[in-house]
Amino acid sequence: MTDGPASSAPRLDVERLRRDFPILAQTVRGRKLVFLDSGASAQKPRQVIEAMVRCMEERYANVHRGAYFLSEAATEAYEAARGAVARFLNAADPREVVFTRNSTEAINLVAHAWGRGVMRPGQAVLVSEMEHHANLVPWQMLRDDGRGIALRVCRVTDDGELDLEDLAAKLADGKVGLVAVTHMSNVLGTVTPAERIVAMAHAAGAKVLLDGSQAAVHRRVDVQAIGADFYCFTGHKLYGPTGIGVLWARLEHLDRMPPFLGGGDMIASVTLERSEWAPPPAKFEAGTPAIVEAVGLHAAVDYVTALGWPAIEAHERALVDRAMRRLSGIEGLRLLGRAQDRGGVFSFALDNAHPHDLSTLLDRAGIAVRAGRHCAEPLHARFGLEGGTCRASFGLYTTEEEVDFLAEALVKAREFFG
Amino acid sequence: MFDDLRDLYQEIILDHGRKPRNFRRLEDADLSARGDNPLCGDRMDLWLKMTPDGRIADAAFQGRGCAISMASASLMTETVKGKSAEQAKALGARFRELAMTGACPDCGDLAEEMERLQPLAGVHEFPSRVKCATLAWHTLNAALEGNKEASSE
Numbered sequence: 001m002t003d004g005p006a007s008s009a010p011r012l013d014v015e016r017l018r019r020d021f022p023i024l025a026q027t028v029r030g031r032k033l034v035f036l037d038s039g040a041s042a043q044k045p046r047q048v049i050e051a052m053v054r055c056m057e058e059r060y061a062n063v064h065r066g067a068y069f070l071s072e073a074a075t076e077a078y079e080a081a082r083g084a085v086a087r088f089l090n091a092a093d094p095r096e097v098v099f100t101r102n103s104t105e106a107i108n109l110v111a112h113a114w115g116r117g118v119m120r121p122g123q124a125v126l127v128s129e130m131e132h133h134a135n136l137v138p139w140q141m142l143r144d145d146g147r148g149i150a151l152r153v154c155r156v157t158d159d160g161e162l163d164l165e166d167l168a169a170k171l172a173d174g175k176v177g178l179v180a181v182t183h184m185s186n187v188l189g190t191v192t193p194a195e196r197i198v199a200m201a202h203a204a205g206a207k208v209l210l211d212g213s214q215a216a217v218h219r220r221v222d223v224q225a226i227g228a229d230f231y232c233f234t235g236h237k238l239y240g241p242t243g244i245g246v247l248w249a250r251l252e253h254l255d256r257m258p259p260f261l262g263g264g265d266m267i268a269s270v271t272l273e274r275s276e277w278a279p280p281p282a283k284f285e286a287g288t289p290a291i292v293e294a295v296g297l298h299a300a301v302d303y304v305t306a307l308g309w310p311a312i313e314a315h316e317r318a319l320v321d322r323a324m325r326r327l328s329g330i331e332g333l334r335l336l337g338r339a340q341d342r343g344g345v346f347s348f349a350l351d352n353a354h355p356h357d358l359s360t361l362l363d364r365a366g367i368a369v370r371a372g373r374h375c376a377e378p379l380h381a382r383f384g385l386e387g388g389t390c391r392a393s394f395g396l397y398t399t400e401e402e403v404d405f406l407a408e409a410l411v412k413a414r415e416f417f418g
Numbered sequence: 419m420f421d422d423l424r425d426l427y428q429e430i431i432l433d434h435g436r437k438p439r440n441f442r443r444l445e446d447a448d449l450s451a452r453g454d455n456p457l458c459g460d461r462m463d464l465w466l467k468m469t470p471d472g473r474i475a476d477a478a479f480q481g482r483g484c485a486i487s488m489a490s491a492s493l494m495t496e497t498v499k500g501k502s503a504e505q506a507k508a509l510g511a512r513f514r515e516l517a518m519t520g521a522c523p524d525c526g527d528l529a530e531e532m533e534r535l536q537p538l539a540g541v542h543e544f545p546s547r548v549k550c551a552t553l554a555w556h557t558l559n560a561a562l563e564g565n566k567e568a569s570s571e
Contacts, residue, residue: 354484356458357427357435360544361420372458387482388459412419417432417485 012307012315018397020045020303031366034402039186039214039345039393040370041236044300048240051299055292063291064265064282078291081298082281088301089231089248090222096254098247098281099289103213104134106232106247107180109284110209111138113257114178114230121148123177126170126206128192129156129382130185133375135211139180152176156382160188160337167197171204179208183215183231187376187391188337189320189345191215198227207253213237217395218316218343220309223248235293239396240300244293247284254280261286304396312396316344322400323392326407332414336383344394347374350410353417355388361416362390365409425540426547427485435485438492440478453481453557453568455549460487464495464557474498474506479557484550490538491554497531503562510555517541517551 018024021043026033061070063078086094100106125139143151152170155163179201184191201208209230216233223231235244259266259277263286268276277283323346327335332351350358359371372388373380444465453462462481469475477495498506513535516522520542525532541551560568
């Protein structure tokens with residue numbers, strides 16, 4: 001039905017798979033595009049683009065509503081996407097997969113339905129200093145909601161790792177009801193020890209939410225092996241479309257949680273006086289969902305899966321080693337975070353250039369990096385970099401030559417600013 | 419690799435960016451405002467000392483930001499000294515036009531002042547950087563109008 005990805009061999013054929021991504025062929029200001037901002041949003045392979053077009057051209061109608069061919073076909077495609085995501089995360093049951101708009105909405109869903117619906121006054125949520133604002137602000141809002149729920153923050157070490165001693169200390173009194181931490185930092189590239197965090201939290205009576213927005217792109221995620229309670233990621237960073245994200249949660253938790261948004265498709269019955277909720281996942285999917293985007297996410301998950309995690313992870317390790325070697329040798333460049341276990345995200349600052357000036361320069365060389373604080377202001381403050389950093393983040397299609405080119409451009413940029 | 423960026427980063431911009439003039443706090447300021455660009459984290463505090471007849475006797479700032487925003491604030495504080503509030507606001511309006519379009523056809527009466535700001539004209543080719551150049555002038559406007567905060571967003 002669809003063309004397979006370019007390679008399923010253990011070694012990633014990057015030159016070949018790059019041809020699946022039409023946008024990479026373009027030039028920027030006369031230069032070959034070197035796209036190093038996949039951590040913000042990844043580019044899309046034609047397999048995803050074509051699956052979405054085909055859905056709209058051939059199989060589109062609203063889902064879960066019509067007793068006619070097209071609606072049944074669209075429903076089938078939408079639910080097939082749920083099944084594909086469940087397999088992608090090794091979930092025990094596809095009903096544990098709730099489609100949201102993005103990770104941000106998934107976390108807000110948990111903050112509302114679990115935080116306000118299940119947690120009790122006197123309990124606390126424990127986040128870390130290296131959270132993306134999406135996994136900080138919803139918990140600040142919960143804290144400030146007058147329900148008596150506190151917010152604790154686990155420290156990050158100077159190397160950019162989660163301070164597990166501090167984690168243990170903040171779990172010790174048994175008041176933490178939920179640990180909500182990233183599985184991979186979008187600034188430091190640090191991959192957090194998910195299994196260990198879960199074991200520590202569960203021993204202290206706390207549930208665990210992992211923000212997998214970055215991790216799910218760089219590592220194979222097995223929610224059962226990790227043992228988490230909630231896991232979320234977003235489609236657009238995983239080579240899929242915008243507008244679709246995933247909350248995975250244990251069925252027993254979803255059963256206990258009240259709905260987040262009310263509306264059509266999330267109810268079992270409605271009278272003018274009251275409504276009864278549909279069982280999960282429908283209970284959490286009010287209104288017409290992102291049908292075409294779910295189909296696109298399905299294609300993205302299939303694409304990544306067919307390339308194979310061993311090949312993807314080996315390619316990523318090679319890129320990370322190369323970047324560590326090349327970037328740490330540049331005079332005047334400060335690399336943020338030196339975690340033992342890390343993925344392809346590198347934030348850095350030059351001693352003589354502001355990140356915005358640097359990114360303007362790199363753009364002239366065709367290199368797209370993000371400049372600023374990457375939705376992680378507290379983390380930048382933690383490292384004394386209130387002015388921000390530049391961030392290079394890698395994707396499937398990133399080559400070692402591109403990493404070298406970035407390093408060369410950084411050396412020249414430092415000379416430029418003198 | 420970056421030769422064509424010398425239009426944007428002229429030596430005078432790099433110089434003012436590295437060593438901004440009037441980079442100090444004015445303890446006896448009559449007017450002040452804080453400017454923020456929440457998107458990129460640029461932030462500056464601007465202080466103005468006014469003469470009895472409403473002219474800017476002294477202007478100074480402190481803050482953090484890129485070379486463009488620091489240089490723009492530095493050049494601005496040099497340029498507005500001695501100007502009335504109205505003249506300073508008019509200058510700001512024209513500077514914003516210069517930053518956005520690269521030209522200022524109606525600058526006749528302020529041509530001399532605009533000449534000093536000309537090195538920043540190159541920013542118009544970089545839409546995401548125009549706000550860096552205009553933040554100082556938004557902050558000046560806020561101070562002159564008695565507002566405490568300005569945002570370039």
